[in-house]
Amino acid sequence: SIYRHYYDEPRYRPSVITAQRLAAGVVGRKSGEGFYRYADGKAQVPAEPPAPKVDEVPPVWVSTRAARRQELYQLLKDLGARIETGQSPSSNALTLVAPLGFDVTTVAVVERLDPARTVGIDLLIEDAATKRRVLATNPATRADMRDAAHALFTRDGKPVSVVRDSAGFVTQRVVATIVNIASDICQQRICSPQDLETAVTLGLGYPMGPLAMGNRWGPANVLEVLFNMQTVYGDPRYRPSPWLRRRGAIGLSLLQEES
Structure with a gap:
């Protein structure tokens, strides 16, 4: 795995839930069950529960x-x-x-x-x-x-x-982790920022690449999310990549390469 290949680098450590599901063969649409159950290739999404009724919302x-x-x-x-x-x-x-x-x-x-x-x-x-x-x-x-x-x-x-209480909610944690891993790939010079964006948008079909995603929501904001999650959890998984930390600190695009 990528995690083992990088000598158990915490940024690449798979989540426990993902590891358990992979081990059990619960891999989503291919197996008919994942985080959802699938029927004829379609996720069976539960109906949205009604919002609670309250007599009056306080100020x-x-x-x-x-x-x-x-x-x-x-x-x-x-x-x-x-x-x-x-x-x-x-x-x-x-x-x-x-x-x-x-x-x-x-x-x-x-x-x-x-x-x-x-x-x-x-x-x-x-x-x-x-x-x-x-x-x-x-x-x-x-x-x-x-x-x-x-x-x-x-x-x-x-x-x-x-x-329930969760540092980074859901979206913040997912987005920040994706941007951070992409930044680390560029920091290691595995590929150029533009090549990474092209691979993700064309190869995976994402509407935007991870670095463009970081630029969209703000490198400084993504950096703040990572720093604060690391403070709450004490987990090196959220340690910011130098690529992200430096560009976020001085206001550069995450696509900016050094001359």
């Missing part, structure tokens, strides 16, 4: 450190939320945080927020470009606050997934 306060904070404010206005604008939330407010790489628990502790009323939302990617919103609770989040946030963010019909 919403947004962390001053939230990613895409102004965009989040506009989204809340469009959804008809009552927004608090004070320096700190009132005693009955739903508190929203939008961290990059950190989990909701860490943000609540660092910002001295009441964890019982704190819910996170993933905004690495702008909301208009997504088909689903992802919220995260922490171990202390009250059920009524979780349900209020869920109900609020489905008001315009976009589906919402609520996950």
Whole structure:
């Protein structure tokens, strides 16, 4: 495997879930079962569960450190939320945080927020470009606050997934890892940045290559996600590649080669 070939380099370590499924032969469409079951080659996706019904959504306060904070404010206005604008939330407010790489628990502790009323939302990617919103609770989040946030963010019909506390949510962790591995490939001079992009877009059919993906969402943002996930988990899997770290730090494109 690539992992063994690179002397167990943590960046290439497969996830436990993936390794278990490969060992069991549960490889997706080819075997008829993977993360989904397949019938006639089509994934059997469960029906979207209904959003919880709440009598009233409490006023919403947004962390001053939230990613895409102004965009989040506009989204809340469009959804008809009552927004608090004070320096700190009132005693009955739903508190929203939008961290990059950190989990909701860490943000609540660092910002001295009441964890019982704190819910996170993933905004690495702008909301208009997504088909689903992802919220995260922490171990202390009250059920009524979780349900209020869920109900609020489905008001315009976009589906919402609520996950348990996880540094990097889902999308941040996946995107940052892909960009980081691609950056490391370029750092090792296995291929040029442009050749890598061509191989991924033409060979794998991705709409954009991993380096272009990193540029789209911001090398500095991807770098922040990796640094913060490494802090939370202590896992060298998320150690940023020098290629990404240097270009993110000085504001260069990830496609930029050294002269």
